Amino acid sequence: MDRREVAAVLAYIGRLDPRTARTGTDEARAQIAQWHELLHDVPFTTDHGWDVREAIRAHVLDSPYPILPVDVARKWRAYRRDRLDRHTDPTPAADPDNPAAWRTELLGTRHAVATGMAAPSTHRQLTGGPHRDIDARLAAVGSSIPPAVRAALAPYRPARAAREAAVAAGRPDALSVPCRWCHADKGEPCRSRRLGLDGHARGNAPRTRPHPTRVDLAVAKLARQEAA
Known part of the structure; x- marks a missing residue:
């Protein structure tokens, strides 16, 4: 004053x-x-x-x-x-390889918050949003998971790998519809269920391949979408 x-x-x-x-x-x-x-x-x-x-x-x-x-x-x-x-220091927009510019922007933001010129950034993960060049990076690699990493993970998630392979080959995604045979929801793999003598299900192991009826439903859904 x-x-x-x-x-x-x-x-x-x-x-x-x-x-x-x-x-x-x-x-x-x-x-x-x-x-x-x-x-x-x-x-x-x-x-x-x-x-x-x-x-x-x-x-x-x-x-x-x-x-x-x-x-x-x-x-x-x-x-x-x-x-x-209450301030959490949002990531500066300056080049991190330029320490002087990075520090100047960081201290400037803190000073603005401390003197009441700007509101505190309390949740930078929610309010800061993705980095400004994230769209360009995703467009370059085609996915948030690099292809080499996706291939390395394939043996540990066979259902997901089979689903991605089907989509890449132009076949319908069977997991995009629920399964009427084992009652698996959308996105969930089919289950190998056997009926016992009492009529109740025995076993609940996930299947690498979806049931044929589920594949038929996915084919019908894709045909309807193409016709529309």
């Missing part, structure tokens, strides 16, 4: 608590100089929750003692600490 803002703050305090008012010119100037010395780096208001008048009003309501400039400064420091505690 500059001296004019400090004078306005002192006038506001005098209306709420006449004990702090100074009637003499010299006393008023000395009071303004004292308050400005301690509060020159404290803003009058910010766009995100800070208003020095709210801090003064809260002190007058909560404390029987006249407010001092250190009371306002302490409330401002508590406001800064609270905002930085």
